[in-house]
Amino acid sequence: MNSRERFHAALNCQPLDRPPIWVMRQAGRYLPEYRALKEKYSFLELAQTPELALEVTLQPLKRFDLDAAILFSDILVIPEALGQGYHFRDQGGIGMNYRLDTRDQIDVLDASAIKEKLSYVAQALKLISAELDGSKATLGFGGSPWTLATYMVEGGSSKNFERVKALFYSDRSSFNALMEKLVAALIDYFRMQVSAGAEAIQIFDSWGGIISGNDYYEASLQWIKQIIDAVRDEVPMIIYAKGTAPHIARQAATFPKAIAVDWTIPIQEAAKQVPANIAIQGNLDPVILDTTPEIVRQNATRILDAMRDRPGHIFNLGHGILPTARIENMEALVNTVVGYTG
Ligand code: CP3
Numbered sequence: 001m002n003s004r005e006r007f008h009a010a011l012n013c014q015p016l017d018r019p020p021i022w023v024m025r026q027a028g029r030y031l032p033e034y035r036a037l038k039e040k041y042s043f044l045e046l047a048q049t050p051e052l053a054l055e056v057t058l059q060p061l062k063r064f065d066l067d068a069a070i071l072f073s074d075i076l077v078i079p080e081a082l083g084q085g086y087h088f089r090d091q092g093g094i095g096m097n098y099r100l101d102t103r104d105q106i107d108v109l110d111a112s113a114i115k116e117k118l119s120y121v122a123q124a125l126k127l128i129s130a131e132l133d134g135s136k137a138t139l140g141f142g143g144s145p146w147t148l149a150t151y152m153v154e155g156g157s158s159k160n161f162e163r164v165k166a167l168f169y170s171d172r173s174s175f176n177a178l179m180e181k182l183v184a185a186l187i188d189y190f191r192m193q194v195s196a197g198a199e200a201i202q203i204f205d206s207w208g209g210i211i212s213g214n215d216y217y218e219a220s221l222q223w224i225k226q227i228i229d230a231v232r233d234e235v236p237m238i239i240y241a242k243g244t245a246p247h248i249a250r251q252a253a254t255f256p257k258a259i260a261v262d263w264t265i266p267i268q269e270a271a272k273q274v275p276a277n278i279a280i281q282g283n284l285d286p287v288i289l290d291t292t293p294e295i296v297r298q299n300a301t302r303i304l305d306a307m308r309d310r311p312g313h314i315f316n317l318g319h320g321i322l323p324t325a326r327i328e329n330m331e332a333l334v335n336t337v338v339g340y341t342g
Contacts, residue, residue, distance in 0.1 A: 003067035004199075007137035011200060011236050011257050011279050013312030018340040019304070020067035021333075022139070024202075024240075025320030026060040027072045030289075030327065033059050043088060047073050053124035054131060061136065063327070064334045068137035068200075069128060071193075073121055075143030075204055078185055079152050081117040082109040089156065099155030099163075103174045111181040114188040121189075122196035129197030140198030142189055144205035144241075145182035145227075146220035152178070161210050168211070168219050179223045187230045194235045202238040202260065203227065206319075209243015216247050225254040238281060242319055249273040263318030268306040271313075279312035284333070286317045289325035293332035300336040308342050 001009070007020040027034055034056060037046060046052045056072040076086045076094065085097040100106055115122070129138045151157070153164040167175045190201050203224055211219045220241075228237045236257035244251065245265040252259060258279035261270045267283045274280060288299050300315075307313040315337045321330070 002134070003065075003136045004132075004134055007067050007314070008199070010312060010314045013277055013279055015311045017342070018337060019307065019313040019315045020137075021315040021337040022066050022068035022070065022137075023060075023317050023321050023330075024070065026066070026070065027056045028321050028325075029323035030321060030325040030330070031059055031063070043074075047077070048120045050120055050123035050127055053120075054127040057124070057128050058131065064330060065338050066136070066334065068139050069132060070139040070141060070202070071121070071125055071128060071198070073124070073141075075141070075148060076151060077118055077121065078114075078142060078148055078182065078189060081114055081189075082111055082181065082185060084109065084152055086151070086156075093157030094151055095156040096151055096154075100153045100178070103171075103177070106174055106178045106181070109178070109181050111185040111188075114185050115192045118189060118192065122192050125193055125196035125198055129199075137199050138197050139200050139202060140190065140193035140196075141202040141204060142186050142193075144203050144208065144220060145179045145186065145223040146211070147205050147207045148182055149175075149178055150207045150210075161207070165211065168215070183223050183226050186227050190227070190231050191234065194231075198235065200236040200238060200257070201231070202240050205239065205241035205244070207243075208241035208247075213246055216244065217250060221247065221250060221254065224251075228254050228256055240281070245270065252278050258312070258314060260314075260316060261318065266306065267303055267313075268310070271307065271310045276312070279314055280307070280310070281314040281316045283316065283318040286319050286322050286325065289317075289321060289329045289333065291329065293328055296329045296332040297336050300333055301340070304337065304340045304342075 010020050053072045057069050087095050089095045150164045208220045238258040239251050239256045240260035242262045248270050252274045258281050260281035261283045263283050263285035271280045
């Protein structure tokens, strides 16, 4: 069984000798070859030039025996395609080129022609799946409507998220108008990714955990559900959310193919809340990759042991890999998973 087959078998909850492994933001700043490319090109140049996006996507796969490749891009290409560009702030974090302050600004966002505006993503995916040629799974992704809205309404990265929450609580009609545009754009975007070679799509609800638990469904999950309902028959969907361990059963009720969990819940407890035909992905704390190979092995083995008898496990970090991750630790992690014999 090759890597790609292993990935799909896990998504389909078939029993396996060991889970497949991939990591999020694997093309991150922890790799010297990525930093070298960043000396020459900006992030946007890398993401928007299909040949460079291909190269960055493959960098971690050349070093590590991972089972799936995730497209190199960003969730913020969707706001950009709608007319709200973004940049990286010098002090770190994201800045949007302006902030959504008024209903008029929401109404002029243009969710049409996503395929044309983001054709460079399709080109990159085509290059990636041609290069991998069935050996590894090719993953596409996008942000959840709620997580994208946090950046769009706050004007970038945020600490307390007061503006997007104020919009949700005090102007529901404008909030819903924004979410409807994002849902429409994301459905088109995911369909484009699938026709370009994406074999599964991960929705990143990175900020799903910042809204009151009472309102998580209304603010975030219902919009994810609309997307999943639209594309479920076309592609396996994976929900990733951070800080939403209390909502795992409700996420499962939207019937994604897999649920990716952060590190705040023991993975076997997450698995108990999910029907046997939905896979679980996770959930090593990325900070563990800053420690030592021995600590990495212990913590990875604990997850592997906990999931040994639960078909449908995809090994992953509980969030994206950090720039401070050590390469020897990433090696120890992959070797631990790939060499796992139960
Ligand atoms: O593995 C991969 O490389 C896949 C590509 C990928 C990136 N971003 C590339 C990237 C994926 C899947 C993302 C998702 C993404 N982007 C999310 C959801 C996942 C998560 O992390 O919660 C979010 C919230 C974003 C928005 C974003 N992009 C942030 C908050 C940042 C960090 C800004 C900072 O200064 O810390 C980015 C930058 C980014 N996206 C990098 C990469 C490799 C680092 C860019 C660099 O400095 O080279």
